[in-house]
């Protein structure tokens with residue numbers, strides 16, 4: 031939209047009209063939910079590991095400023111150059127500067143949500159630098175010219191057939207074969223050559239250990255290891271919340287993450303990066319850089335209630351279990367982070383002016399809260415953001431952006447009616463007498479009863495006598 | 510849940526009917542009262558009650574929610590349990606009132622009231638340990654679990670346990686029992702398309718069970734689901750569990 035407002039409702043409408051997309055998501059999410067459930071057959075074990083992981087994240091956040099300092103110190107000691115970026119623009123400038131110094135022409139990337147947040151690929155391409163995503167899913171969406179639709183499985187919106195078509199169109203000599211093994215092998219061949227030729231490898235970070243200056247990166251395809259070891263320069267990107275205190279804090283996180291995300295007990299690769307190649311070592315990059323991005327996180331941190339947002343380990347389980355996400359898919363959110371975590375994180379990063387609708391795109395069913403491995407009270411934060419959206423000032427960017435005099439009046443009238451027994455009695459009397467005469471064309475009733483000119487729900491029918499009436503008539507005591 | 514079976518069993522309870530029951534499902538509300546009376550309890554229905562405040566609370570209007578919640582506080586003096594025929598409103602009172610009143614002069618009272626709140630089926634099973642005798646014809650039903658009953662009140666097995674006590678009732682569970690029906694209060698009208706897609710999936714799941722009735726403990730869900738069943742001309746009927754149980758046991 032022209033004013034920068036992102037229209038979730040319109041985007042989700044389009045998604046809902048795409049039966050292929052709906053089918054793909056339904057199938058994929060059903061599968062993922064089943065796989066996750068199979069990882070936690072024992073409720074007591076689940077409660078235990080979840081407490082542990084939540085405690086690790088809480089402790090890290092409680093000491094965040096101190097841990098970030100220690101991380102920088104220990105990374106520097108290990109030979110990792112640490113850069114701080116307050117904004118995505120700064121982070122992009124830092125990346126470009128490093129690339130310029132080594133005269134980089136080709137970059138290979140492992141999965142990194144922070145670089146999605148930065149729109150780094152577009153920035154690099156604008157500067158004439160070729161950038162190639164090497165995670166299979168990311169590679170697919172890059173070829174397709176779209177965005178990831180899930181933070182763990184970026185191409186989950188496409189099925190094998192669609193991917194086969196894409197490869198046929200985009201990759202030289204590709205055969206038209208709807209065969210996952212063939213397609214994977216094809217992508218691997220393309221990527222192999224690029225890994226060897228790349229000037230710089232980029233990656234995200236799943237956890238950065240303050241006490242040792244170690245960057246942990248988990249992945250399934252080995253592409254992360256290639257990106258971080260083969261090219262002469264490695265640049266890692268992380269949001270400033272990704273730090274943990276000690277090495278022993280890592281296992282709970284890297285075990286719960288894949289169990290929650292894809293139902294794997296552990297990822298195929300667990301990389302622990304502790305610096306550039308040392309003399310005498312046979313491989314590893316010459317330079318390692320760590321870019322630590324703020325981009326609004328420190329203001330989220332400043333509010334004790336909103337701070338819980340930063341506990342997230344980006345497992346994506348909340349998406350898999352979200353009944354809204356599974357219907358509309360990830361693209362409808364038009365954000366790097368879709369689904370429940372996106373609905374609380376993106377409005378806090380980008381502001382309620384453009385993203386104020388997101389916290390309302392939720393039935394508050396709490397399915398995400400039930401499975402979040404680090405126990406983020408996602409729905410409570412959602413509720414808080416709804417407050418901030420209509421309350422000027424406050425802790426969140428563009429607080430009060432959605433304030434409306436008309437809406438405020440409706441709620442104050444509603445409160446007056448429900449706070450006075452007499453007013454309530456008159457109002458319910460009126461509704462039970464007149465409510466059913468309301469035409470279905472009334473604004474809210476219209477939305478309730480019809481979608482795209484199709485009847486979706488009949489009108490709610492007011493009873494002629496309220497429970498208050500019935501109880502009185504039956505002599506139910508009032509006190 | 511953290512409730513212990515109350516020993517000795519309570520003899521007097523308050524009943525908080527909720528605004529949706531009041532306006533749309535008063536017979537279900539009355540059935541809940543009668544189920545409790547049938548267990549020998551004195552049921553008190555304070556006529557001054559209206560709404561738990563959830564609609565405003567979830568819309569970002571906390572001051573308005575507080576005003577409405579506060580108007581309910583003095584209606585339940587003493588220690589008797591407060592029984593609510595809705596998991597969602599019970600969850601609002603039990604779980605969110607303490608937050609809503611946090612730092613307010615009447616916080617202690619709100620916390621005390623909240624701690625006495627039970628969802629109806631939870632109360633029947635856990636506090637009263639009811640034994641029901643089925644007097645109805647054979648019927649196949651399915652159960653729709655509301656999100657807030659499950660996840661805020663921890664009520665998952667209780668309603669199904671009650672249905673299973675009925676000899677002539679065959680309970681066929683939904684394939685996706687835990688999935689939200691798409692009501693979500695104002696969500697249904699803020700995002701009618703998504704809500705319709707969600708309830709569409711729910712209705713398909715219900716139809717797949719071959720049940721003649723879908724029984725639920727929450728009137729928001731029931732408005733949504735029965736509305737969609739009717740619009741889709743599905744033969745399945747929606748009913749509040751209180752009314753269903755009363756019909757089956759009172760002959």
Ligand code: SF4
Nearest residue numbers: 342343345346348402
């Ligand atoms: S909010 Fe929780 S469930 Fe969602 S991605 Fe983050 S850690 Fe995973």
